[in-house]
Amino acid sequence: MATEEFSKDKSNQQTNVKCETLEKGPKRKYTRKSKADEKVKEMIDQMINEQTNEQIIEPTNREIIEEKYDQRISELRNQHGGTDKEQDERSYLIYRLEKNREDNIFEEVMQPLVELYMQEKDSKTIIERVKDAMINTV
Secondary structure: OHHHHHHHHHHHHHHHOOOOOOOOOOOOOOOOOOHHHHHHHHHHHHHHHHHHHHHHHHHHHHHHHHHHHHHHHHHHHHOOOOOHHHHHHHHHHHHHHHHOHHHHHHHHHHHHHHHHHHHHHHHOOHHHHHHHHHHHHO
16 A cells, blocks of 8 residues: 555656756857967968068069079170180070070079978978878878
8 A cells, every 4th residue: 555655646746747948049159269360360471471572572583593694695695716616515505595594594593492491391300291291192
């Protein structure tokens, strides 16, 4: 009899329980600015400024190299005398210099950048090189 009353009380308790589900509202967006974001923005601005400065300086370097190149060609043209073989070699050299003028100037302009890239590459540790390689391949 005690078990029957206990089971009745238990069943009454279960029916009296009211279940309510609360609706979840939209989550609040995380708007806190981190220091890393600010540093990244500063670095990007700095890189853009450096790039624009290099673009301003680069044409002057290119002009200097072009002047030297043109001066070398004019010196070769103004040289007189020598045997026929020397004159032929000189005229062929002038022809090759004029034909490959743009390529040679571009190569001279890019040479300092290539040297900097190689120095930077050599200064990295093996682990950094592997990480860069993995990032570049993905």
